[in-house]
Amino acid sequence: MTHLGSVTRIYIGSLNKKFVLSASKRLKLLIANQGVIEIDFSKVLVIEQANTRFHWCGFFQTNEPWNHDHRINPDFELMIVTEGVLKLVIEGKQMEVHPGNMLLIPPQIDFAGFGDVADVCFYWVHFEAATETDGSGKGWQLPFFSQEIMLDNELLLIQQMQTIKQMDFPDSTLIDAYLHTLLLSISEKYKQPLNAKKNKHYLVDYMKQFLQRNYQRTVTVEEIAHYFGYNKAYISNLFSREVGETITQYLNTLRLEAARQALLTTSDSIREIANQHGFEDEKYFSRLFSKKYQQSPRFYRKCYGRIEKM
Helix, strand or coil, X not given: CEEECCEEEEEXXXXXXXXXXXXXXXXXXXXXXXXCCCCCCCCEEEECCCCCEEEEEEEEEECCCECCCCEECCCEEEEEEEECCEEEEECCEEEEECCCCEEEECCCCEEEECCCEXXXXXXXXXXXXXXXXXXXXXXXXXXXXXXXXXXXXXXXXXXXXXXXXXXXXXXXXXXXXXXXXXXXXXXXXXXXXXXXXXXXXXXXXXXXXXXXXXXXXXXXXXXXXXXXXXXXXXXXXXXXXXXXXXXXXXXXXXXXXXXXXXXXXXXXXXXXXXXXXXXXXXXXXXXXXXXXXXXXXXXXXXXXXXXXXX
C-alpha cells in the first residue's frame, strides 16, 4: 500500500514484473493470443470460464484533488466506485463513473484521468481471461459499463479476496474461485433484466437512478412523485409491483450497503456514518443494519476489520 497526502492505495496480489513496465512504452502484450479487444461501452464482453486467473486487487481512496495516471494494462481491470466520481478518458472517450457503477477495461486499452477530482473511492480487480470465440454464449457475460446492476455482495467478495491474498496460500486456487464467483455474480445480475418481462414500465429505472443519486439525504415518496409528475399512490404501487419491494425498502438497501462500505473504509463513528447515509436516527440505523447483516455495525467493523490508511 502507498500513501501520498490524503491518497490511499492498497495493493493486494502478486505483482508481476509486467505490471511495472512504463505505459509510455505502449505494451504489446496479447491476451490469450487474441490481440487487442475493441471496447464498446454499450455492449457486453463474453469471457471463457476456463483459464480465468486472479492477478491483484485493491481499494483506492482520496480526499484531495487527484487524477488517474495514464495507463495501458496488460490484463483486465474491473472497477466499482463506492464514493465520488471517477473521471476517465478511455480511447479518447470521456466517461464519468458514479457510485454503484461498474467499469470493465480490457487489456491494451489506453486510458487516463481528466480533471482533478476529490473524495473518490473505488475497488479494483486485475485478472487475465480469454474472450469466447465459438459464439456459444456459455461464458460469463460482463458489461463494459453498467449503471443498473446492484453491486452489493460483489464488494464483499472483493474484500474477502483481499483478506485471502494476505493469508499467503501456497497457490491461487482459492482466490481464483472467489474471482470466478465474482464474475459469475456480475454476469447473472446482468442477465437478470434481460430475462425480465419486456413490458416493464420505463419510469422504474428512472426512479432507481434518482434514489441512487439521492440516498444520502432525506428522500420522501412525495418528493419522488412530484419530481416525476405523478401522484404518490401511483408511484408507490408501480415501484412495488415492478421491483418487488417498496421505495423505502429499496432506499434503505442502498443506504445500508453504502454504510457497510464506510464501516470498512473510514474511521468515522457509527453516528456519523448513519447521518452521512440518510439515517437521522443512529438507533434506527443500527436496528436495520443488524437485521440485514446479522451483526451490529460496531461488531461488524470489529469482526471484518477496517482498511487502515498508512
